[in-house]
Amino acid sequence: MGLYICGKCGALVENFSPPSSAGCPVGGSHYWIKVCNGSLVAKPGLKPYQCRKCGATVYCQSFPSSARCPKGGSHSWVRL
Ligand SMILES: [Zn+2]
Numbered sequence: 001m002g003l004y005i006c007g008k009c010g011a012l013v014e015n016f017s018p019p020s021s022a023g024c025p026v027g028g029s030h031y032w033i034k035v036c037n038g039s040l041v042a043k044p045g046l047k048p049y050q051c052r053k054c055g056a057t058v059y060c061q062s063f064p065s066s067a068r069c070p071k072g073g074s075h076s077w078v079r080l
């Protein structure tokens with residue numbers, strides 16, 4: 001499953017394809033970035049990572065994408 005994070009509001013969504021961009025609480029449309037193939041919950045074969053800037057926690061097959069942290073610049077992922 002793909003894991004997507006909005007680069008504006010920081011919402012995390014697990015979905016097969018990019019979610020609807022309507023209704024970002026920060027204003028306008030969500031700005032979805034695919035973080036990795038993974039999940040929002042721990043599953044066998046997935047590794048946990050947390051961004052030290054926005055606090056998002058993700059479970060990924062491989063190192064997550066650092067593009068566009070909602071706190072500005074790139075995510076700063078650390079392996080938990
Ligand atoms: Zn958003």
Ligand SMILES: [Zn+2]
Pocket residue numbers: 051052053054055056069070071074075076
């Ligand atoms: Zn971040």
